[in-house]
Amino acid sequence: RLLLIVCVVSLTYSQDCTTVDGTDGVTLWGVCYSIANTTILDLSNTGLTGEIPMEIGNLVNLTRLIIHSNQLSGEIPPELGNLVNLTHLELNNNNLTGEIPIELSNMPNYEYLSISQNQLTGGLTEEFIQNLLDYGTIERLWLDDNNLSGMIPDLVCDLKELGTLITLNRNNFCPPYPECLEEWDIDNQNCIFQT
16 A cells, blocks of 8 residues: 555656657656746646645746646745746645745746735745845735735835736735725725734
8 A cells, every 4th residue: 555655646746757759757747848938837726626736836947937826725835946947937826824934925037916806924034035136126016815914015115106007806915004005906805913
């Protein structure tokens, strides 16, 4: 039985597959994806369940990772921070929990980050916002419909000045809110201070 369990786990999350084009690959959700040649991975609305495998961070040439509208659960793996070529990361409309990994803010090419409609907790830190500002490329930051709490850093105003669209609606953020945020940016908060 133990051998069978080990075999099933290695089939689901192994890094030792070879793709049809002969390149090294990573097996994710039963499919072997080329490490060198996979630039877009769109598995939205495909019924994925379970956790996002940390091995997805080996697909270093990804520019778009789109796995929204599934039943994914667990925490967002910090290994997604290895995907420095990402322009789009869409994890919205799943059942993801835990805090937003700081590694998600260290992306030099981000244009679009959507992790709304999950069950994420923790806060939105100044370090996270500052990292996004340091690259200055993000156009959309969608964090609405989670359980994020605490204060919203004033640094979000610097993002807004760059033209970033930010949604923080339906979370647990507490006032005072940064002056640059309009009512529709922060609508329907249920203030809960972090401990």
